Structures are given as C-alpha cells and as structure tokens.
Amino acid sequence: MSSEIKIFAGSSHPKLAQEIAECLKLPLSKMDLKHFACKEIYARVLESVRGMDVFLIQTATQHVNEDYMELFIMIDALKRSFAKSVHVVMPHFGYARQDRVASPREPITAKLMASLIEAAGADHVITTHLHSDQIQGFFRFPVDNLSAKRLFCEYFRNKKLKDLVIVSPDAGGAKDAKKFADKIGADLAIIHKNRPKHNVSEVMHVVGNVKAKTCLLYDDMIDTAGSVCAAKKALEAHGANKDVYLAATHAIFSDPALQRLEEAGFKEVVVSNSLPIKEDAFRGLKIISIASLLADIIKNVHEGKSLTKLVYGEE
Numbered sequence: 001m002s003s004e005i006k007i008f009a010g011s012s013h014p015k016l017a018q019e020i021a022e023c024l025k026l027p028l029s030k031m032d033l034k035h036f037a038c039k040e041i042y043a044r045v046l047e048s049v050r051g052m053d054v055f056l057i058q059t060a061t062q063h064v065n066e067d068y069m070e071l072f073i074m075i076d077a078l079k080r081s082f083a084k085s086v087h088v089v090m091p092h093f094g095y096a097r098q099d100r101v102a103s104p105r106e107p108i109t110a111k112l113m114a115s116l117i118e119a120a121g122a123d124h125v126i127t128t129h130l131h132s133d134q135i136q137g138f139f140r141f142p143v144d145n146l147s148a149k150r151l152f153c154e155y156f157r158n159k160k161l162k163d164l165v166i167v168s169p170d171a172g173g174a175k176d177a178k179k180f181a182d183k184i185g186a187d188l189a190i191i192h193k194n195r196p197k198h199n200v201s202e203v204m205h206v207v208g209n210v211k212a213k214t215c216l217l218y219d220d221m222i223d224t225a226g227s228v229c230a231a232k233k234a235l236e237a238h239g240a241n242k243d244v245y246l247a248a249t250h251a252i253f254s255d256p257a258l259q260r261l262e263e264a265g266f267k268e269v270v271v272s273n274s275l276p277i278k279e280d281a282f283r284g285l286k287i288i289s290i291a292s293l294l295a296d297i298i299k300n301v302h303e304g305k306s307l308t309k310l311v312y313g314e315e
Contacts, residue, residue: 005302006049006083010058010074012067013276016091016291017057023295031074041070043077050082053302057294060094061275062254068094068113072120079121087124087301088117089294091274092221092250096131114138126297128274128290129220129249144307146297148249148272151288153184155270156216156247163241165189165213169231177218189215191231211239221250222271225257229264243267251277251287258282 006029009017021028030046056078058071071088078086098109110131117125118140125139128146136143156164164186168177174190181188189208215235217228232244244266251271253261261269262282270286271277279287300307 004051005053005055005298006047007298008045008054008056008074008078010056010067010070012061012063012070013057013059013091013273015276016059016273016289016294019289019291020057020089020295020298023292024298031077033070033074041066041073043070043073045077045081048081049078051084053085053087054078054083055087055089055298055302057089059091059275061092062252064094068116072116075117075120075122085123086121087126087298088122089126089298091128091272091290091294092252093125093127093130093135096135099132099135110135111138124301126294126301128272128294131220144297144301146290146293148274148288148290148293149180149183151272151290151293152180152218152247152270155286155288156184156245161214161216161245163213165208165210165215165240167191167208167210167215167217167231167235169217169219169227173219176220180218186216187213191234206234206238210235213240214243214245215240216245216247219248221252222246222248222257222261222269223252224254225260225264229260232264232266245270247271250274253277253281261285 007021007026008029008031011033017028032044032046034042036042056074058067060067075086095109095113101108124142126144128148130145136145166177166181166186167189168174169191171190171192178188189206189210192205192207217231222228228246235244245268246266247270249272258281266284268284268286272288272290274290296310297307300310
C-alpha cells in the first residue's frame with residue numbers, strides 16, 4: 001500500500017479496526033482521544049496527514065450518540081490537519097431505521113446523520129447493509145453500501161442444507177431476502193407482521209411453503225430479537241424443520257436480545273462483526289468477519305479501482 005494513506009480508528013470497535021489494518025499490512029495511525037472532566041470529547045491527530053487519503057473506522061454501537069459525536073470531532077480534526085480526503089468507514093450506520101416520516105411530526109434521523117457527517121467534513125462513506133438503500137441519496141457525496149451477502153452465501157453453501165427456504169421476518173426485507181435466496185439457490189418465504197410500537201411485533205401470517213423445510217431467517221439487523229424469535233415460533237407452527245437458522249449483518253443485541261436468543265434455540269445465529277460482540281455471548285452464535293472485505297474496499301478506493309466486481313460479483 002502507498003505511504004499516502006492513513007488508517008485511523010475511533011473507540012467504538014478497536015478489534016475490527018486492527019483486523020482491517022492487518023489485512024492492509026498497515027499500522028493504525030495515532031490519534032489522542034479522551035474526555036474532559038465535563039465529558040466533552042477531545043481529539044488530536046498525532047501524525048501528519050497533509051495531502052493524504054485518510055480512512056476513519058468508526059461503527060455505531062449501543063453508545064450510538066457518543067460514537068457519532070466522536071466521529072464528527074475526529075473528522076474535523078483530520079480536515080483541519082489538511083488531509084486530502086476523509087473516507088468514513090462505518091460498518092453499522094446508526095439511526096438508519098428512521099429513514100422516512102412514517103407518522104406525523106416524526107424526524108428523518110438517517111438524513112440528519114448524513115447531513116452532520118457531511119458538515120463535519122467527510123468526503124465519502126463506506127458502510128454495510130443499510131436499513132434501506134435510499135439512505136445513500138441523503139448524502140451529497142459518494143456512499144458505498146457494501147453487502148455481506150456474499151460471505152453469508154459462502155458460509156451456508158458450505159453447510160449443504162437440504163430443502164432450504166430463506167425467510168424474511170417482515171415484508172420490508174423481502175426484496176433483500178429474495179436476492180439472497182436467488183444467490184444461494186433457495187426458495188423464499190415472508191413473515192407478515194404487525195408492529196404496534198417500537199421493538200414490539202406481532203406475527204400475522206407466513207407467506208410461502210415452509211412445511212418440512214429448513215428455514216433460514218435473514219435480516220439486516222437483530223436489535224431486541226423480538227421479531228426473529230416470534231418468527232421462529234410461527235415457522236415451527238407452520239411445520240418447518242426444528243433446525244431454524246438466523247443470519248443478520250448487524251448484531252445490535254439490545255436487552256433482552258441475548259436472553260431471548262439463548263431461549264429461542266436457533267440452530268445457529270450467524271452475524272458479521274460490524275459491531276463488537278463476545279464470541280461466547282450465547283449458544284449457537286457464529287461471527288463472520290468483514291475485515292478482509294473492508295480492507296479490499298479501502299485498497300480499491302485508494303487505488304482508484306472499481307468496487308462493483310469486488311462487492312457484487314458484477315462488472
């Protein structure tokens with residue numbers, strides 16, 4: 001890699017940042033991050049970035065507000081240090097679920113976060129599996145919305161599961177689940193549910209044939225796990241095989257997700273490491289690293305190469 005590139009990391013996911021740096025055979029560059037007594041965040045770049053491509057790794061965890069504020073301050077510090085370009089690598093883009101006005105007088109926080117990242121001085125965002133594709137249009141600069149679908153496909157193809165059905169836990173994720181089903185060569189089913197309030201869902205119907213089938217629930221994120229656990233019960237009630245799998249890119253795992261997933265008894269819960277999570281959080285948890293994917297993307301961006309084939313397998 002060229003010496004004209006620097007990799008910095010915020011405090012949200014140091015393990016992933018280190019993995020990415022190792023894949024690139026580059027050290028993580030140094031930045032002093034700390035808090036004043038009043039809890040304000042302080043950031044200072046400890047090495048020259050003048051005229052360089054800078055990639056800043058910061059994901060949105062359960063401390064999403066702190067993560068974003070730290071990100072804005074780090075971007076500002078880098079731009080004021082004359083970095084040529086600041087590429088934000090944000091594997092999990094927080095506030096993405098509020099991407100439209102669904103009820104009167106609601107905010108569109110996904111657009112607000114995009115505006116704040118832009119105002120801080122970023123030139124480009126690299127993220128994975130946005131909650132909705134249209135969020136890319138909230139930015140006035142390029143956004144690369146990567147898919148971990150290829151990694152999940154490779155994992156489940158190697159398992160050689162018979163009579164596999166990909167199940168979307170709600171109608172909103174049906175399009176993405178259909179792409180996954182086509183890529184892996186499986187049938188599709190959809191859970192129709194009602195959501196009376198945030199983090200609460202009620203399963204209404206199962207659309208598709210799941211009787212005596214091996215079901216794989218596929219979604220962009222697992223938050224409190226209420227939806228996916230209710231979906232598993234619905235699939236079992238409709239005669240699905242007892243071994244039900246769950247795959248999702250973002251393992252947010254807000255309380256009481258870990259307890260619910262432990263009690264639900266999924267055959268496996270397969271997630272990426274877009275957020276930090278303990279490998280032994282509960283039985284059946286499998287974590288797929290996206291470090292090499294992100295490293296390849298960073299390399300291609302810096303070298304001015306196309307990302308299409310790398311990410312989507314297309315020219």
